[in-house]
Structures are given as C-alpha cells and as structure tokens.
Amino acid sequence: MKTIMKRIALLLVFAMAACIFAGCGNKDGVSDAAYVKDKGTLVVGITDFAPMDYLENGKWIGFDADMAEAFAASLGVKAEFVEIVWETKTMELNDKNIDCVWNGMTLTDAVKNAMETSNAYCNNAQVVVVKREVAAQYDSVDSIRDLRFVVEAGSAGAEELDALGIPYIEADSQADALMEVAAGTSDACVIDLLMAGAMIGEGTSYAELTYTVALNSEEYGVGFRKGSDLAAKLNEFFAAAYKDGSMLEIAEKYGVQASLIAQ
Amino acid sequence: MVETVISALYGGFLVSIEIFGLTLLGALPLGLVISFGSMSRIKPIAFLTRGFVWIVRGSPLMLQLLVIFYGPGLLFGWNLWGGSDSGRMVAALTAFILNYACYFSEIYRGGVEGIPQGQREAGQVLGMTRAQIFFRVTLLQLVKRILPPISNEVITLVKDTSLARVILVYELMWEGQRFIKSAGIIWPLFFTGVFYLVFTGLLTILFRRLEKRLDYFTV
Numbered sequence: 001m002k003t004i005m006k007r008i009a010l011l012l013v014f015a016m017a018a019c020i021f022a023g024c025g026n027k028d029g030v031s032d033a034a035y036v037k038d039k040g041t042l043v044v045g046i047t048d049f050a051p052m053d054y055l056e057n058g059k060w061i062g063f064d065a066d067m068a069e070a071f072a073a074s075l076g077v078k079a080e081f082v083e084i085v086w087e088t089k090t091m092e093l094n095d096k097n098i099d100c101v102w103n104g105m106t107l108t109d110a111v112k113n114a115m116e117t118s119n120a121y122c123n124n125a126q127v128v129v130v131k132r133e134v135a136a137q138y139d140s141v142d143s144i145r146d147l148r149f150v151v152e153a154g155s156a157g158a159e160e161l162d163a164l165g166i167p168y169i170e171a172d173s174q175a176d177a178l179m180e181v182a183a184g185t186s187d188a189c190v191i192d193l194l195m196a197g198a199m200i201g202e203g204t205s206y207a208e209l210t211y212t213v214a215l216n217s218e219e220y221g222v223g224f225r226k227g228s229d230l231a232a233k234l235n236e237f238f239a240a241a242y243k244d245g246s247m248l249e250i251a252e253k254y255g256v257q258a259s260l261i262a263q
Numbered sequence: 264m265v266e267t268v269i270s271a272l273y274g275g276f277l278v279s280i281e282i283f284g285l286t287l288l289g290a291l292p293l294g295l296v297i298s299f300g301s302m303s304r305i306k307p308i309a310f311l312t313r314g315f316v317w318i319v320r321g322s323p324l325m326l327q328l329l330v331i332f333y334g335p336g337l338l339f340g341w342n343l344w345g346g347s348d349s350g351r352m353v354a355a356l357t358a359f360i361l362n363y364a365c366y367f368s369e370i371y372r373g374g375v376e377g378i379p380q381g382q383r384e385a386g387q388v389l390g391m392t393r394a395q396i397f398f399r400v401t402l403l404q405l406v407k408r409i410l411p412p413i414s415n416e417v418i419t420l421v422k423d424t425s426l427a428r429v430i431l432v433y434e435l436m437w438e439g440q441r442f443i444k445s446a447g448i449i450w451p452l453f454f455t456g457v458f459y460l461v462f463t464g465l466l467t468i469l470f471r472r473l474e475k476r477l478d479y480f481t482v
Contacts, residue, residue, distance in 0.1 A: 148346050150431070154444040169346075169431055170441075180431075183336030185346040 032228035033075070036099055042072040045084040045098035051198035051254040052104040052220075053081070063122075063254040064102050070246070071237050090114045093225050100230065101223040104194065115223035116231040121238055121247075123259040125193040125214035126157045129181055129200060132210045138188070139212050150177045150186035157190030160215040175199075182206050190215060198255040219261065238263040268442060268451045275438030276458050279424040282355060282434065286420060289360035294367025302372055319365040325426050328358045332430040348432075355427040359420075366416050374409040375401060378482075404482045414470035418463050435459070 036042050044065075046053040052064040060081040072079035084092050089101045093115065105111060107120055130138050130147070138144050141164065149168035151157040161168050169186065171177045177189035178199065193214065200206040224230045241247040242263035251257040300312030319327070332354040335343040344350040378401050386396035425436040433441075439455040442448040 150346075153441065171431060179333060179337075180346070183333040184340070184342035185332065185336060185344065185350075185430075187346070 032099070032225055032230050033233055036077060036230065037075060039077075041078050041080045042068070042075065042100065043080045043082055043098045044068045044072075045089055045092055045101045046081050046103040047083060047086055049104055051194065051256060053102075063251055063256050064104060066250045066253070067121075067241070067247070068100075068102050070241065070250075071234060074237050075233070089223070093223065096225075099224070104220050105223055106218045107221040111221075111223060114226070116226050116228045117224070118222040118231050118234045119238060119263065120219035120221050120261050121263065122220040122256060123193065123217060123261055124220060125217045125259075126160045126190050127193045127196050127211040128188050128190055128213045128215065129178065129196055129209055129211045130188045131181065131184070132208050135210045135212050141213055141215070144188065144213060147187040150180045150189045152177055152191070155190075156192075157215070161190060164215070178206060178209065181209060193259055194256055197258055201255075235263075264448075268448075268454070271438050271441070272435060272451060272455060272458060275433060275435040275455075276462075278352075278427075278432065279421075279434040279458075280462075281352070282359060282424040282427055282432070283421055285356050286359040286363055286424075287417065289356065290363035290367055293360060293364035295371055297364055297368035298371035298375070301368060302375065316365045316368060319362055320369075324358065324362050324423060325429055327362060328355060328426060328430050331358045351430055351432050355430060355432050359423070359427075363416065363420060367413065370409050370412045370416070371405070373412075374405040377408060378404055407477045407480075407482055410470065410474055410477065414466070417470075418466055421463050421466065422459060 046060065046064070048054055051062050053060055053062045065081065069079045082098055084098060092098045093101060101115065104122070104124070106124065107117055111117060128138065128144055138147065145166055149161060149166060150171050151161060151168050152174045153170035153172065155174065158168065158170070171180060174191040174195055177186075177191060180186040181189050193211070196211045200209040200211065222231075222234055238247065247263070248257060248260060251260045297312060297316065300308055301316060303309045303312070332344060332351070335341045344354040382400050383396055386400050391399070424434055427434050428437040435455050435458055436452075439452040442451040
C-alpha cells in the first residue's frame with residue numbers, strides 16, 4: 001500500500017515538474033497576438049449570460065459575443081466561443097485552451113492580478129427596480145427605505161440591502177424578483193443594472209417597470225494571459241469602435257447602452 | 264450549527280403544518296359542496312362544476328399558485344393579496360383549498376354513487392326526504408368507503424405544501440434550501456425529508472386507527 005502511495009506521489013511530482021517546464025517552454029518570445037494570428041482563431045471563454053453572451057439559434061450572440069467577433073475580425077482571425085467553468089477561467093487561459101475571458105467579467109483585484117486586463121468597457125451596478133409611475137419618488141437611497149423589497153437569495157443585491165439595513169424577502173432568481181414587482185406583490189427589487197437594461201422598460205414584458213437608484217458600482221473588462229499584448233490591441237480596438245459609433249450600436253442592440261464606458 | 268438548522272427547519276415545518284391544517288379544514292367541506300354540484304340534477308350546474316373540476320385537476324398546482332397570486336396584479340394591475348406574509352399565505356391557502364376540494368369532490372362522488380340505489384328507494388318508501396336519506400342512510404357508509412382514498416390525498420397534501428415556495432411562502436423545503444444558498448451546506452435540504460416522513464408516519468397511524476373504529480359494520 002505504502003509503495004503504491006509513494007509511486008503516485010512521485011508521479012504527481014513529475015507531472016507537476018513537466019507542467020512547469022512546459023509553461024516555461026511557452027514563453028518563447030512569440031507575442032500572444034502573433035500566436036493567435038498564426039493559428040487563425042481567437043478562442044473566447046464564455047458562460048451563458050444574457051445579455052452579454054447567450055445562444056440564439058445555435059449561435060453565440062450578445063454584447064460581448066458581437067464585440068468579440070468584431071475584435072477577431074480586426075485581427076484577421078475567426079472568433080470561436082467555448083463555454084468554460086467560471087471558477088477555472090484563469091487555468092483555462094494559462095493552458096491556452098482559450099485566448100481570452102470575455103463574459104461580463106467584473107474587474108476585481110484578483111482578476112487584475114491573474115490576467116492582463118483590458119480597459120473597463122461596461123459599468124454594472126446593483127439597481128433598484130420599481131414601477132414607472134412611482135419612480136420619481138424613489139430617486140435616493142433614503143427614499144427607498146420603506147419599500148417592500150424582494151431580491152434573489154444570496155445575490156449581490158441582497159448584500160447591498162444588508163449593508164443598508166433594509167429588510168427584504170428572498171426569491172429564487174432575479175427574474176422571479178422582477179415578476180413580484182410587476183405584479184405589485186413587492187414594491188421594489190434589486191438586480192444587476194445590465195439585466196435591468198435588457199429585461200425591463202419599453203419593448204419588453206416589463207414595460208411598466210424602470211430602475212432608479214444604483215446601490216454600488218462595478219466595472220466589466222476582458223481578460224487575457226498575463227503579459228499578453230492583446231489587451232493593448234483590444235484597448236485600441238475599443239477606442240476606435242467607440243469613436244465610430246459601432247460599439248454603441250451593438251450596445252443598443254442588447255440594451256446595455258446606458259452602462260457603456262467611454263473609451 | 265445543527266441546532267440552528269433544526270430550529271430553522273422547525274420554523275418552516277410549522278408553516279407547512281399551517282398550510283396543511285387550514286387546507287383540510289377548508290377543502291373537506293368545500294369538496295362536499297362541489298360533489299353535490301357535479302351530481303346535481305340541474306344540468307347547467309352539473310356541467311359548470313365538472314368543467315371547473317376538470318380545470319383544477321387538469322393543471323399543475325404550482326401553476327394555480329402562480330396564477331392566483333400573480334395573476335390579478337399582472338393582468339389587471341390589481342394586487343389582490345398584498346405582499347405581506349399573511350397575504351401570501353391567504354393566496355396559497357386559496358389555491359390549495361380549491362385544488363384539494365376538487366379532488367375530494369370526486370372521492371365523495373364515487374362514495375355516494377357506490378351506495379346501492381335500493382337503499383335510497385327503501386328510504387323513499389318509508390317516506391324520508393332526500394336530506395334525511397343522505398344524513399341518516401348514506402353519510403356514515405360514505406365515510407367508511409372514502410376513508411382510504413381520502414388518506415391518500417391527505418398524505419399527498421403533506422408533501423404538496425412544499426409548492427407554496429413558488430409564491431415565497433417560506434415552508435420547510437425553502438428553509439432547507441436556504442442553507443445551500445447562504446452557507447453552502449447541503450444536508451439540511453435532505454434532512455427536511457425526516458420531518459415529512461415523521462409527519463406522514465403519524466398520519467398513517469391515525470388513519471389506520473380511524474379505519475379500525477369503523478370496522479364494526481360492513482358496507
């Protein structure tokens with residue numbers, strides 16, 4: 001038994017050493033952009049997350065997906081979308097299974113340390129959603145204290161209400177919380193700004209709802225391998241696409257124009 | 264930790280029991296009324312009642328809960344229930360009572376129609392009114408006949424109370440699941456099964472006793 005354990009341990013050590021050497025071997029001076037251009041595809045790591053990346057008729061669309069397609073085209077390569085497990089995104093990136101993480105990724109310190117990140121391109125926030133006819137009365141944090149809130153259990157919105165000491169009831173999802181507000185069984189809910197932009201207001205099933213106060217703010221960015229020159233290239237692309245209006249156009253298509261960050 | 268979980272689950276269990284008890288209290292008599300409706304000699308009443316029973320038995324209870332609670336607000340902008348805990352409970356009870364009354368009504372109908380026609384005719388020969396025949400001849404035999412199918416429905420009701428969570432009535436299952444969301448602990452969800460099993464076990468014993476008590480005559 002012991003010898004088997006020893007052998008396994010030894011194997012693991014060798015495997016780890018091999019990984020480290022292989023990792024070193026990859027840093028052979030070829031830039032990341034050249035590597036991507038050479039193989040002809042930009043592999044984009046995503047999850048199913050409307051309105052950023054989601055499937056429609058077998059094709060990945062969304063604000064992030066469309067921007068990724070455009071960025072790949074500007075490099076002269078094809079974009080290829082791969083669904084990843086969100087927790088292991090950095091590993092996928094370093095193993096070169098994907099070339100970037102482009103999926104409404106909040107730019108936290110952890111993300112910035114592990115990846116070469118682009119400039120922030122989208123604001124996200126936790127926003128308060130109420131019925132349109134009463135929206136004018138609830139435009140500040142103080143004014144919302146007496147509302148009956150519903151939020152997704154364990155969500156960022158719930159955390160913000162906890163911090164403010166505002167009581168709430170919990171629903172299973174952000175979508176369920178929206179239905180509560182629409183039916184008037186709760187006065188307000190707290191959801192992601194980007195989701196609010198896509199799911200409520202004119203032209204949606206929730207035309208009578210609108211969002212008012214933002215309780216916090218966070219920013220989305222795109223992540224590349226540490227040291228990659230693609231991040232700088234994407235920043236240039238963002239600046240150009242923002243200037244010629246194509247970025248805004250795509251943002252409007254998916255209802256995220258309000259949260260777009262000027263490049 | 265264990266104590267926190269058990270006391271949270273116990274709180275949810277009380278809510279489940281509340282739904283259970285009040286539903287039986289409302290649905291058992293209402294079912295009788297509905298069964299009279301579907302057996303009525305006045306054709307339109309029988310027709311309408313049977314249509315209602317078809318709709319209620321033919322659609323999921325979960326959907327009925329959603330329609331009853333959210334429907335008025337979403338369709339007519341008229342929030343019938345209010346969003347308070349008690350409003351949610353009343354809406355849940357409305358759905359449960361209507362649903363279970365329809366199932367009970369069919370059990371009652373089966374029981375009534377299973378009683379031989381000859382007994383009713385004998386009552387008429389003796390000059391009894393229809394009401395007298397029902398209460399003095401039919402009812403007790405009915406109770407004995409329908410006890411097993413009713414116990415089936417009652418036990419199903421214990422487990423169906425978990426559906427009330429879709430309109431955010433925090434019953435036992437919700438409380439169990441809450442620990443997954445907040446603390447990533449899974450076992451409380453499965454531990455809810457113990458509460459359901461113990462309660463249905465007690466009900467099984469109760470119904471067996473009741474059946475024994477009615478053993479002194481045969482139908």
